[in-house]
Amino acid sequence: MTHHSPLCGETTPPLSPASLGHLSGVRRRVLSTAQLRDHGVSPARTSAQCRPGGPWQQLLPGVFVLHPGPPTSEERLHAALLYAGRPPVERAGKIPCQPRKDTAQDGSADRSEYGSTMVTGLAALALYRFSAAPALIAVDPIDVLVPRTRRLRSTGCARIVRAQALPVAQQIEGVPVAPVERALADAVAVLADPEVVRALLTEAVRGGHCEPAVVVGELIRARLLARPQVAQAVDMLLAEGRAIAEGRLYAMVRHHGLPDPLWNVELRLPGGPGLGGVDVYWPEEAVALELDTRPPGGEPQSEEEVLRSAYARKREHLERLGITVVHLTPKKLREAPAQQATVVRTALMAAADRAPAAYVTVLPR
Incomplete structure (x- = not known):
């Protein structure tokens, strides 16, 4: 049989x-x-x-x-x-x-x-x-x-x-x-073909498979960013990923009834040094929001670690001035926008219980 x-x-x-x-x-x-x-x-x-x-x-x-x-x-x-x-x-x-x-x-x-x-x-x-x-x-x-x-x-x-x-x-x-x-x-x-590399990385983001920062973090761990075809594709990937995240951020503010903020501004002490740019700012509540698009992890002493330290220093400086900084990741914006809107609304409501923040000048970025 x-x-x-x-x-x-x-x-x-x-x-x-x-x-x-x-x-x-x-x-x-x-x-x-x-x-x-x-x-x-x-x-x-x-x-x-x-x-x-x-x-x-x-x-x-x-x-x-x-x-x-x-x-x-x-x-x-x-x-x-x-x-x-x-x-x-x-x-x-x-x-x-x-x-x-x-x-x-x-x-x-x-x-x-x-x-x-x-x-x-x-x-x-x-x-x-x-x-x-x-x-x-x-x-x-x-x-x-x-x-x-x-x-x-x-x-x-x-x-x-x-x-x-x-x-x-x-x-x-x-x-x-x-x-x-x-x-x-x-x-x-x-892969050696830059067009194929770019197409694969772009589809991963556009198709909603994973966030750009996650892809870049994995490429860092694999020590692939030094390859020209990868570096070029990553630059485009990060730019496109950030544009997508900014669109989601705008939709979150509008759809969940948050107060109208200032978009993409530079904060500066009057007559003093710049404090850095933020994606969204509510001046009356002194609440700033930043999209955290940094790669997760990275190699010690790498550019990503330097960037991570710069993010931390800016946040600490702003908070010493009484400005609340909310960090949102593109992944959280995509998967749970209502929850992230609640985080922002809570920070805005808490402003009434805080001491007034230092006066800062707001400039377009």
């Missing part, structure tokens, strides 16, 4: 004595050595099935496709994850293999199947349906993110990308996928 794949219609030899009935789709067609052993298939029989002209093929070390035809993009993706997520060689064979389900009750992949591995780079962006990324079938090799300590090498359709600290994976149709910002950084690391 033969088994027929419900997705592609390939015919595969039966696996006895264990049944593959609990597996579905690609997980029935792509199995690791350990999974085959779980189902009663010895390494000798696996090798025999993969001989020239045989019904199976070895796609990656320890990973097999149970049909002779070209692997689909879904099969290559699953194979790359199985290869990178397999137990370390030195531990394999010391722990008896136990039959297990490869699909959790919620339909997602069982973490034991892939270990801590996740898809990243262009393959991940294809799964996020980025229009600027190639279709998954055209992505080769597939980038898989693993812990830095894993002893694996890139081979075949799997390219190993190591991480000092793994991010929390997102689940897309049961596939563990790196967050958009990490996938972008890993994709940009191997």
Whole structure:
């Protein structure tokens, strides 16, 4: 009796004595050595099935496709994850293999199947349906993110990308996928075309996948900002991201009935030095609002750290003069504008209970 794949219609030899009935789709067609052993298939029989002209093929070390035809993009993706997520060689064979389900009750992949591995780079962006990324079938090799300590090498359709600290994976149709910002950084690391880099970064922001500062922070950690094609794209990304955030800020003030403020002004002590610019200012309440578009984190002694210190010094100086400074991030404005409007309204109402602020001159910026 033969088994027929419900997705592609390939015919595969039966696996006895264990049944593959609990597996579905690609997980029935792509199995690791350990999974085959779980189902009663010895390494000798696996090798025999993969001989020239045989019904199976070895796609990656320890990973097999149970049909002779070209692997689909879904099969290559699953194979790359199985290869990178397999137990370390030195531990394999010391722990008896136990039959297990490869699909959790919620339909997602069982973490034991892939270990801590996740898809990243262009393959991940294809799964996020980025229009600027190639279709998954055209992505080769597939980038898989693993812990830095894993002893694996890139081979075949799997390219190993190591991480000092793994991010929390997102689940897309049961596939563990790196967050958009990490996938972008890993994709940009191997791309030389500035137009493609710019298109991917721009789509991440315009598509609402993540904020510009988060993307830039990940690029900083990956040490990619020194590359000309990345630096140019980031300048455009930050400018566009700030324009989008300013539009949301304007809408928040209008839609939630906040008092009319002064927009984009410079504060200065009368006859004295400038205090810096702010995005919004309510002079009667002495409340200033700034969009905090700084990258999260950064390298010590980097330009971002210097910028961070400058932000802190300006805020401290203004607050010593009795001016309340409210910082809002673009992410908070996008996800919870009503909550941010409440924060601003609370600061405005609290002005009546504070001592009068120092007089400052307000100039257009």
